[in-house]
Amino acid sequence: MLRIRASDPRLRMPVVVVLLLLLFTFLSILFLDNAANHYVVGIIKETLVHNSTSTPTTLSQNTSLPSSSSSSMKCNDDPCNCPTASNFLLGQGGDIGFMYVVAGDTKYAQEFHFVVDYLQNTLHIPDSITRQKDPEKYGRYKYALVTEPHLCKDILLNTTSFFDIILTVGNVKEIESTNTSTSTSTSTSISTNLVIPELIKNPLLQTSNRHRIMLEKKKKKHKYHPTNVIGDVYDPYSQNHDLLYWVKSVKATALANGSPFATTIFLDSDNVPCHANFGKQIETLLEKASFQDSFDIATSMVKSYNMNHKNKNYKNMNKIEHWLRKDQWDEVKWKLDSIKQVDLPFNSHNTRTVILNMKSPKTYEFLQRYRNNMIYELRGKTMDQPSFGKAGLSMFLEYGGGSESGFRSMILDDDRFCEHDTKYTRTCKEEDSCILLHKEIRSK
Secondary structure (H helix, E strand, O other): OOOOOOOOHHHHHHHHHHHHHHHHHHHHHHHHHHHHHHHHHHHHHHHHHOOOOOOOOOOOOOOOOOOOOHHHHOOOOOOOOOHHHHHHOOOOOOOEEEEEEEOOOHHHHHHHHHHHHHHHHHOOOOOHHHHHHOHHHHOOOEEEEEEOHHHHHHOOHHHHHHOOEEEEEEOOOEEEEEEEOOOOEEEEEEEOOEEOOOOOOOHHHHOOHHHHHHHHHOOEEOOOOOHHHHOOOEEHHHOOHHHHHHHHHHHHHHHHHOOOOOEEEEEOOOEEEOOOOHHHHHHHHHHHOOHHHHOOEEEEEOHHHHHHOOOHHHHOOOOHHHOOOHHHHHHHOOOOOOOOHHHOOOOOEEEEEEEEEOOOHHHHHHHHHHHHHHHHHOOOOOOOHHHHHHHHHHHHHHHOOOOOOOOOEEEOOOOOEEEOOOOOOOOOOHHHOOOEEEOOOOOO
C-alpha cells in the first residue's frame, strides 16, 4: 500500500486545486448575480422602449433626470433618424417640457410650419440651441416633436432645429427608405423610436394613387382652427376613418410610450399659447397644486359636460361621477357599440391639453390602458377621448381617487386652459386670462 504523509507535495496540490475551484465558484456566483441584475435592468429598459404594458421599475420618485444639451438629445446630422432619442422616453428627457404630435396627412404636416413660426416669431421663443445657452432668459422648458419618418424628412425638416427631442413613430423598428436622384438610387435604413402594431397602418402610405386622390378631395378646412394666428390648417380628422384611426393611434402611442419629460405637457397643434411666458404660467399653477407630489395626470373637461352637467360632483376626482356620467349610462343600456362618441358615458375629458406626471407608475399604467383601448378595444370609436375616459374609469375603479395610493387626476381650469365657444368668444387678450386657447375662431 502506498502511504502519503501530510507534508507530501502530492497531497498539497489537490488541496490547492480544490481551494482554487471553490474560490472560482464563489466569484462566478457573484459575477453571474451581478450580470443577471444588469441583464434584468437591460430587459426592463428595452421593454419600455418597445412598448411594453408592464409597469416600469424605472419610473419612481428617485429617477435621475439628465441635464443634457440639445446636441446630445437629438442627432443634429440627421434629426429624423435618431435611435439615441429613445434614451429619453418616459420622463428621461428633462424636468418639464411640451410635446407635439404630427401624423397622417402631408398637407397637415406642411401647415405645422405655421405653428413653429408662431412660437418663434410671435412669441419669440428661439430654437433649441439658443434656449439651452440661456435657460435663465428662456426657461428650462424643452420641446419634443413626435412624427412619422417620411413627414419629418420630407416636410418638417426645417422645423427640427426648434425641438430638443424628435421621436419618430412607425409600424416597424426599422424602415427601408429609398432615395432617388437623377443618376443613382440609394437605400437607407431609418430607425423609429416608437412602434405601432401593424394591424394599424397609415392609409395614405398603403393605398393606390387613385385612392389617395380621393382622400385629397375629401379634405376640409377646420372651421374653428386659429387661422388668424397660424394660417389655414387642413384638418386630418375630417377624412376617412382609417386615417383618423391612424392619427389618433399615433397620438395615444406618443403619450403612452414617448412622453419624454418628467412633467410632459401635450398640446394639440391648434391649442395656441397666448403669451410668451406660457410655460412659466403653467408651471406656477402646477407648483401651487403640488402636481408632482399630488397628481398623476391633469386634463380638461369636455366643454358641453363642463357647462351643462347638473351634478357638481363631476369636478371631484374622488367621486364616480367624475369618471362616469350616470345620466348617459342610464341611456346607453345595451347600445354601447352603436352610440355616438359624444354620448359615451365615460367621454368627459378633452385631450387638447394633457399634463402627465411621468414619475408616477400609475401614470404609466393609465397611459398603457388608454393606448390599448384605442388600438385594440374601441376601434369603432375613432376619436381618442372615449379610450382616454375609459382608461381613467378603470383606474378609478381599481385604485380609487385622490388618496396617495389612488389614481389622482387634476382638472384644468377652463378659464385658464380655454376653448373657443360660439356662444362665448374667448381670445388671447390679457383680460381673458387664457394661458392656452383651443380652436380660436378666425378674426374678420
